[in-house]
Each structure stands twice: as C-alpha cells, then as structure tokens.
Amino acid sequence: MNTVSFEIKEDMIGLLTLNRPEAANAFSTELLSDLNNVIDQVEHLTDLRVLILTGSGNKAFCAGADLKERASMNEKETVQAVRRIKQTLSRIEALPLPTLAAINGAAFGGGLELALACDLRYATEHAKMGLTETSLGIIPGAGGTQRLSRLIGIGKAKALIFTAKRLTSTEAQTMGLLEGVFTHQEFFPRILAVAQAISKNGPIAIRQAKKAIALGFDTDLHTGLQIEELCYLATIPTQDRLEGLAAFKEKRHPHYQGK
The missing domain is CATH 1.10.12 (Lyase 2-enoyl-coa Hydratase; Chain  A, domain 2)
Structure with a gap:
C-alpha cells in the first residue's frame, strides 16, 4: 500500500494524504518517494485548482523525520535524507496552484516544515506543533529556519526554535502561523469550503x-x-x-x- 494517497474531489480540488498513521505519518524513505510521485502527478494536472495536504488518522499531521529509520543511518546518509526532505518541500512550495495544509494533529520538526511550505495553514483545536529539532541536538534542516522567520518574524521564530517549544493550535494562530483553527467535527468541511472558495475564482x-x-x-x-x-x-x-x-x-x- 502506498504511504501517500491522492484523489481529486469536486471543483478540481486535490487531496493529498500522508498515510503512515502507525508512525505518525513520519517521513520515511518510502513515504518521500511516494510523495514525490504524487507531486509529479500534480505538476502535470493543469486543471487542478487547489491542493489540500493532510495526514491520515486524527492524531498526527506529520511527526517529521522517521527517527527510528534515521537511527540506523550514518552521517552521510543522514545528510542525504535531510536534503531529500528539503528538496521535496521546495517542490511543494514551487507548485503554481494554491496549497492548503490541513493540520489534523501533531506537526513537529519536518511536519511543521511541510506545513510552512504550503500557502495556507489550518489546524484542529487539539493539534500541537513546533520546530523541536534543537531538543535533539540538531536544527531545522528542511527550510524551517527560513520559512518560519519570514512568516512570523525573526524574534518569534528564534524564540520557538531556540526553546524547541511545542505550541497549541491557538498559540500558533495568535502568532500568525495559522490562518484558522477548527473543531474536529468542522475541520475538513471548513477547509474544503476554503478550497472551494478559491477554486471558484479564475x-x-x-x-x-x-x-x-x-x-x-x-x-x-x-x-x-x-x-x-x-x-x-x-x-x-x-x-x-x-x-x-x-x-x-x-x-x-x-x-x-x-x-
């Protein structure tokens, strides 16, 4: 089974879902390969109007790098793995159509970096997120130091990255990291409504x-x-x-x- 699924909803809205709920939808080598295959499809779908990215299940959007897999890598392999994530997120950022991150649960490290590569970000009220890499002795390596500071300002970005703080969705919205926070029941309908509002325009x-x-x-x-x-x-x-x-x-x- 593919670790990433893709379907086209009505109004030419694409839905991309990370599908490793047993591993908090973390970026394994396999998932990154599947994700790039879906991006290939999206790049050639010129009629697609909006792309929504989310995670399967209701606990995690994406937990970032697969640390169990990462533990078996040597230094060279680790650098290559991080570079692969960065290149993948840059491809998402470069898509010409609007992208919406539907953060349905935890989004830490590379998971939040994925959301930052999207145009708009929405989260459920129970979601938590943060660039927590410094607590693991590393730094955000897939664009987090650059995209977060551009989004919310250098001071706030430094504070979050230096402390490895985990934000609630309410805190993240107050900082300007999110465009909206919804209850679990209204979450996907509200995001779909945003996507439909976009898709109706030229x-x-x-x-x-x-x-x-x-x-x-x-x-x-x-x-x-x-x-x-x-x-x-x-x-x-x-x-x-x-x-x-x-x-x-x-x-x-x-x-x-x-x-």
Missing part, C-alpha cells in the same frame, strides 16, 4: 497572484510592482478575463475554464 489569476507574491516578497517595492504588472499582464489575453467581465455584466456567477 485559476490563471490565482496562479499569477501566487507567483507575484512569491517573486516580489523579498524584493524592493519598485521591483515588486514590476513583477505584479507582468503577472497582471499574463491575465489580459485570457478567456477567463472576458468571462469574468461578462458574468459581472450579466449578474451571474462566472464559469472559469483556466484558458
């Missing part, structure tokens, strides 16, 4: 907006505005833009086709 526009934000974030304002203009210009010759104008004029919902 898919080319959504992808260009994501591109403009990503490329412009670390630049000066002037450069950022130039990037925004280029991304805006990419929407002008599309059928979707004309459909949006027609729908507004006719007072109906637009039917975008990503063309």
Whole structure:
C-alpha cells in the first residue's frame, strides 16, 4: 500500500494524504518517494485548482523525520535524507496552484516544515506543533529556519526554535502561523469550503497572484510592482478575463475554464 494517497474531489480540488498513521505519518524513505510521485502527478494536472495536504488518522499531521529509520543511518546518509526532505518541500512550495495544509494533529520538526511550505495553514483545536529539532541536538534542516522567520518574524521564530517549544493550535494562530483553527467535527468541511472558495475564482489569476507574491516578497517595492504588472499582464489575453467581465455584466456567477 502506498504511504501517500491522492484523489481529486469536486471543483478540481486535490487531496493529498500522508498515510503512515502507525508512525505518525513520519517521513520515511518510502513515504518521500511516494510523495514525490504524487507531486509529479500534480505538476502535470493543469486543471487542478487547489491542493489540500493532510495526514491520515486524527492524531498526527506529520511527526517529521522517521527517527527510528534515521537511527540506523550514518552521517552521510543522514545528510542525504535531510536534503531529500528539503528538496521535496521546495517542490511543494514551487507548485503554481494554491496549497492548503490541513493540520489534523501533531506537526513537529519536518511536519511543521511541510506545513510552512504550503500557502495556507489550518489546524484542529487539539493539534500541537513546533520546530523541536534543537531538543535533539540538531536544527531545522528542511527550510524551517527560513520559512518560519519570514512568516512570523525573526524574534518569534528564534524564540520557538531556540526553546524547541511545542505550541497549541491557538498559540500558533495568535502568532500568525495559522490562518484558522477548527473543531474536529468542522475541520475538513471548513477547509474544503476554503478550497472551494478559491477554486471558484479564475485559476490563471490565482496562479499569477501566487507567483507575484512569491517573486516580489523579498524584493524592493519598485521591483515588486514590476513583477505584479507582468503577472497582471499574463491575465489580459485570457478567456477567463472576458468571462469574468461578462458574468459581472450579466449578474451571474462566472464559469472559469483556466484558458
């Protein structure tokens, strides 16, 4: 059985599920291979509008590296394993469509780094998370030191990483790490509603907006505005833009086709 499953829901919403509940959905070598195979699929599904990433079960989103497997590795193998996780998460971050992390349980170390590589993050009220690597004598090695500080600020990121603190979902939302916290009962319906709200908008526009934000974030304002203009210009010759104008004029919902 694959350690990662993938299905397409209605409204062209993809659901990617880490499927090692017996190991808290940790990143084993096999899971990373399966995850990259799914990313290959997603990269070629140009009609896909949104991708939700979650973990199977209700205890863990992803516990990060498989420490039992890691214990049998030598130094070279350990470095290669961490690099493989980092490369995989960078592939997720680079996907042109919006990605939503549905944190259904514990998300520590590489598990939180996976969520940080997504565009938006939502968690159940019982979820806990943190970059706890310093408690194991290492540091976050799959992008955590960089993405967390960019998301919540350098001071808060340093405090969390230096202390290896485990956050409740409420604490994480207060810090700006999460976009929302839901009860277990409403969790997936609420996240699916967010994905559906995104999928109803122009898919080319959504992808260009994501591109403009990503490329412009670390630049000066002037450069950022130039990037925004280029991304805006990419929407002008599309059928979707004309459909949006027609729908507004006719007072109906637009039917975008990503063309």
